[in-house]
Amino acid sequence: MMQQTLLLSIILCVVGTEAFSVPSMTKTSLKQYNPQHHQQSSTLFMSSFSADGSEYASTDKDYVDDDIVEKEKFGPSFEDDVSSDVVEEKPVPMSKNAGNRFVAVVWDAEVDSEGRDSMELHEDRDACVEDHVLFCRKRNLYNETFNTNSMVDILRSLPLLSADLQRIVGHAMILESPDICHVKEMLAEEPFLKALNGGDWSKINLFRWRHIRDYTLRRDDGRLGYPCMMFGIDHDPETDNDSKQIREETKDAFMEYLIKSERIIMAGPLHMPTEIKDDPSSIATGDFILFNAKSREDAIQFVEEMPTSAEGLYKDLRVHFYNTLDITGKFISEDPMRDAPNYQMKEAMKEWGYPVEDNETRWLNW
Numbered sequence: 001m002m003q004q005t006l007l008l009s010i011i012l013c014v015v016g017t018e019a020f021s022v023p024s025m026t027k028t029s030l031k032q033y034n035p036q037h038h039q040q041s042s043t044l045f046m047s048s049f050s051a052d053g054s055e056y057a058s059t060d061k062d063y064v065d066d067d068i069v070e071k072e073k074f075g076p077s078f079e080d081d082v083s084s085d086v087v088e089e090k091p092v093p094m095s096k097n098a099g100n101r102f103v104a105v106v107w108d109a110e111v112d113s114e115g116r117d118s119m120e121l122h123e124d125r126d127a128c129v130e131d132h133v134l135f136c137r138k139r140n141l142y143n144e145t146f147n148t149n150s151m152v153d154i155l156r157s158l159p160l161l162s163a164d165l166q167r168i169v170g171h172a173m174i175l176e177s178p179d180i181c182h183v184k185e186m187l188a189e190e191p192f193l194k195a196l197n198g199g200d201w202s203k204i205n206l207f208r209w210r211h212i213r214d215y216t217l218r219r220d221d222g223r224l225g226y227p228c229m230m231f232g233i234d235h236d237p238e239t240d241n242d243s244k245q246i247r248e249e250t251k252d253a254f255m256e257y258l259i260k261s262e263r264i265i266m267a268g269p270l271h272m273p274t275e276i277k278d279d280p281s282s283i284a285t286g287d288f289i290l291f292n293a294k295s296r297e298d299a300i301q302f303v304e305e306m307p308t309s310a311e312g313l314y315k316d317l318r319v320h321f322y323n324t325l326d327i328t329g330k331f332i333s334e335d336p337m338r339d340a341p342n343y344q345m346k347e348a349m350k351e352w353g354y355p356v357e358d359n360e361t362r363w364l365n366w
């Protein structure tokens with residue numbers, strides 16, 4: 001089969017520290033909260049090497065039998081402290097907003113209402129990162145009694161990188177909500193879109209997403225490469241490249257291809273954003289796939305050889321490497337070596353009364 005032309009904008013992947021850095025905390029959003037300086041951790045570094053003051057020296061007495069016995073005590077039959085109480089864990093509760101997944105994808109240059117150039121767009125976006133993260137966290141932190149008016153879970157927020165990895169050119173969000181009207185209300189308030197065009201969600205790519213939740217399609221984020229997003233929109237049905245027919249014909253091969261690749265993070269077809277989930281007019285109209293790629297060439301090859309694209313299913317196919325914003329607050333690490341803005345945000349939210357501890361936000365396990 002001939003290789004068809006693809007509308008492919010693809011991003012080179014080198015982990016640029018710039019691309020992954022978060023701007024340091026400004027005083028704007030957290031001004032109501034005045035944290036005492038976060039206590040420096042007083043970790044005691046202990047090592048047998050330092051006992052005699054020489055870092056790399058060791059003597060036989062450092063290697064007593066006890067250490068070896070200690071090591072062997074790991075493994076399936078390892079038992080320790082058998083007297084401790086057994087705690088029965090309850091199943092992790094579903095989020096109150098679970099049920100319908102949505103994907104919203106924005107390319108800044110396509111929705112900008114002020115004619116900014118690419119560097120201005122990047123800088124304006126950069127200035128909103130903290131507001132965006134705070135916005136998303138507030139939406140995600142609720143329980144039966146607190147912040148119950150939050151009707152959309154923001155599962156992922158992924159800034160999309162330019163080809164040279166020097167700029168952010170847009171972002172993708174994976175959302176969950178009982179009703180699409182809540183999604184639209186949320187998008188109208190979201191800081192990035194507000195800065196771009198005043199919150200006009202009708203200009204962006206919004207779809208229902210049938211996320212295929214199978215463990216074979218759930219590999220570690222970027223463990224075998226760098227995380228990459230594929231966004232493909234089908235040709236219209238009943239044209240030369242009838243999407244309905246191609247989807248039907250490539251269904252099994254496509255799934256097999258994704259599973260065998262062992263590089264999928266999340267995948268599933270995009271459906272029309274109908275008001276009701278089971279509306280028959282909510283047909284599949286594209287694919288949204290997060291996967292790992294070792295390089296730009298690797299990503300292009302993976303996408304081009306996909307049975308769907310090889311059969312000419314997509315009229316618009318884009319691939320971007322992306323960053324991940326920590327919008328749940330669950331993945332922050334306390335790093336005394338730098339000003340950790342995420343940690344301060346967590347402290348501030350706790351101060352404002354939000355439930356932030358792991359055991360208080362158990363539904364946030366995506």
Ligand SMILES: *[C@@H]1O[C@H](CO)[C@@H](O)[C@H](O)[C@H]1NC(C)=O
Nearest residue numbers: 002004005241310311312314
């Ligand atoms: C339609 O599909 C064929 C392969 O079956 C492909 O060669 C062609 O480029 C596709 N047309 C478009 C406009 O993508």
Ligand SMILES: *[C@@H]1O[C@H](CO)[C@@H](O)[C@H](O)[C@H]1NC(C)=O
Nearest residue numbers: 143144145146353354355356
């Ligand atoms: C919900 O969160 C608030 C704020 O953290 C807390 O005061 C309240 O006890 C929580 N309610 C439940 C039912 O867990």
Ligand SMILES: *[C@@H]1O[C@H](CO)[C@@H](O)[C@H](O)[C@H]1NC(C)=O
Nearest residue numbers: 355356357358359360361362
């Ligand atoms: C949650 O964990 C915190 C810190 O470990 C603990 O202080 C608190 O009592 C726990 N709360 C519940 C409801 O288990």
